């Protein structure tokens with residue numbers, strides 16, 4: 051199976067939280083490649099990526115007005131972890 | 143020298159409006175393409191002297207800019223395209239870039255393309271490069287951000303890359319103007335002797351199908367589109383204008399045959415797999431990483447910080463440190479600020495109001511209400527600032543992202559999907575966006591359960607009350623008490639979550655979770671500064687508004703007498719407000735804080751938690767019993783009295799009640815909108831019950847020992 055597909059399989063099969071770094075290692079590509087593949091599957095609509103921007107534990111956003119595009123969250127883009135989730139099963 | 147205009151008109155021949163007539167239509171055209179945020183506009187601006195918007199986030203260039211580059215070999219018209227990740231158009235921007243690159247039928251098609259490739263994120267950039275190579279357009283690769291790559295210990299061998307791509311590769315740092323001469327030479331050469339780049343092979347499975355289709359392509363289509371690109375587009379099911387039905391049908395059949403027996407059934411995936419294989423080979427060939435020690439170092443740290451066993455204790459210890467440090471460092475500043483406002487400022491304002499002849503009610507509103515309330519709030523500015531700085535450091539360093547793993551494990555206990563922790567974590571800042579954030583959950587039951595749990599997440603408004611009360615009663619241990627409230631909050635979310643799952647929400651399934659962790663890095667002062675400021679400003683804005691509004695409302699209600707007395711001239715205890723608070727007070731007697739000051743504060747706390755502190759200040763400074771403005775002794779006296787000599791358990795009970803009962807009207811409204819009236823009311827009932835039971839338990843058990 052190609053790394054591109056393996057990546058999707060690994061994400062689907064992740065029962066424990068794992069980092070993308072770990073997924074990249076399992077698939078045998080660099081982190082950079084894995085990121086690019088995630089972006090690919092996201093464009094394809096099989097994966098979603100949510101910016102979790104962990105600014106919010108403890109006191110976080112300070113006020114209520116800081117949601118972005120109808121989603122909650124604050125802080126600069128890409129500084130927090132992003133959650134990847136399968137939107138539909140690759141197996142039809 | 144530049145004109146910026148919507149995509150369509152750019153490519154129309156009738157360009158040259160009066161005011162932008164400087165672009166020479168006969169000059170060769172060179173398009174600047176590439177991923178978003180790789181320095182295209184920076185390069186464009188340097189070369190043309192224009193001012194395209196440049197910034198550190200993707201997607202700034204939304205229209206197309208053209209400008210004249212006075213290159214050594216003569217003028218060149220440069221076209222700054224929007225950044226795209228792929229030539230498979232997913233957005234109008236991408237469609238535009240794709241059309242510019244492949245559609246020969248379009249006016250203004252570039253004679254060559256400079257593709258900006260970010261040396262620090264090579265894989266993502268190479269994927270687009272592979273697609274652009276398929277179009278056969280003469281290329282020059284501008285290898286940008288080599289400074290960033292170098293700093294990360296990544297070296298890209300430009301010569302080897304050039305050999306693999308079949309086009310010149312120019313390493314450069316557009317921001318500092320490095321590499322411009324080499325780019326100039328490379329572009330001049332590409333314009334003088336245009337040559338198609340190499341073609342990334344698509345493998346023994348796909349190539350035969352492409353060859354079969356290529357043989358059948360009509361001349362009209364190959365005159366308009368590059369043949370290889372066209373074959374790939376047709377086989378992967380992309381609509382291409384002007385292709386005869388027969389050819390399209392043949393392509394569809396070939397594509398279907400390729401994916402026969404394939405899970406995904408999408409020929410485009412097969413092509414992407416081959417491109418990624420090419421990217422992988424190129425990276426292995428041209429990239430050298432200096433000492434992979436850094437990755438292994440961060441890997442090892444990650445293993446500890448995200449481990450099932452050590453993750454949670456470390457997270458708790460770090461958060462404890464944050465609260466202790468915050469309360470310790472802020473305490474003297476807060477005290478000084480509050481003394482300043484309670485004393486000199488309030489005195490001066492009172493004097494000034496008397497001097498201009500303002501009546502007692504107005505003085506009451508301004509001095510006892512707004513100045514006391516806003517003063518309390520200002521007293522929290524140092525605290526909030528320190529806390530925000532510490533959190534920004536944690537966040538910026540990449541640690542908080544690791545903590546997400548810990549939280550995720552807890553979520554799993556409740557049976558909520560990983561992404562449910564997004565709204566819950568947001569709830570620590572404010573419950574309102576957290577409730578709205580439950581929308582990201584696909585399953586309705588997940589949404590409702592999460593929405594019911596959000597109010598138990600302690601928001602930043604509640605923090606001010608914890609700090610005020612804890613520092614009055616617990617002195618040095620204030621930080622630990624505040625920390626305990628946060629731990630209790632998490633425990634409540636899990637406990638209530640488990641309870642609800644066993645009863646109302648049986649049989650929910652989880653979903654997989656992968657987290658994309660940002661790398662560790664040293665926090666930068668600027669980022670921390672801006673983050674702290676943004677949050678502080680938001681806090682002050684919301685809290686300020688809430689406080690002025692509730693203070694005025696409380697003042698109004700406490701000026702209306704019940705029974706005898708006239709408006710504005712009645713003891714607070716006998717006003718509408720005082721009577722309501724006194725009616726509620728006995729309910730809290732079993733919890734040890736059955737005093738009207740407390741129930742009054744909790745009453746406004748129902749509206750908004752930011753108002754609890756200001757109402758406390760207001761009720762004490764309005765009622766005679768409290769001497770002149772000294773809040774701490776008055777608070778202590780109250781709790782001593784109501785708790786029958788066990789003030790500390792009573793204070794803890796008060797804090798616990800405050801943590802668990804309805805957060806604010808705005809949250810209630812948000813819940814109403816997201817989950818309907820019935821569940822919202824159920825939620826309020828549950829919060830009050832849980833809060834009361836816990837408070838009573840804390841006081842009754844605590845007073846046995848304390």
Ligand SMILES: Nc1nc2c(ncn2[C@@H]2O[C@H](COP(=O)(O)OP(=O)(O)OP(=O)(O)O)[C@@H](O)[C@H]2O)c(=O)[nH]1
Nearest residue numbers: 178179180181182183184201202203225287315316
């Ligand atoms: N360190 C470094 N930063 C650069 C370099 N080139 C550009 N930048 C910075 O990278 C950021 C993005 O640059 P832009 O020129 O706006 O990128 P773009 O490719 O036009 O982005 P979009 O229009 O959004 O697609 C800016 O903050 C630039 O200052 C470089 O060679 N090195």
Ligand SMILES: [Mg+2]
Nearest residue numbers: 182183202203
């Ligand atoms: Mg740009």
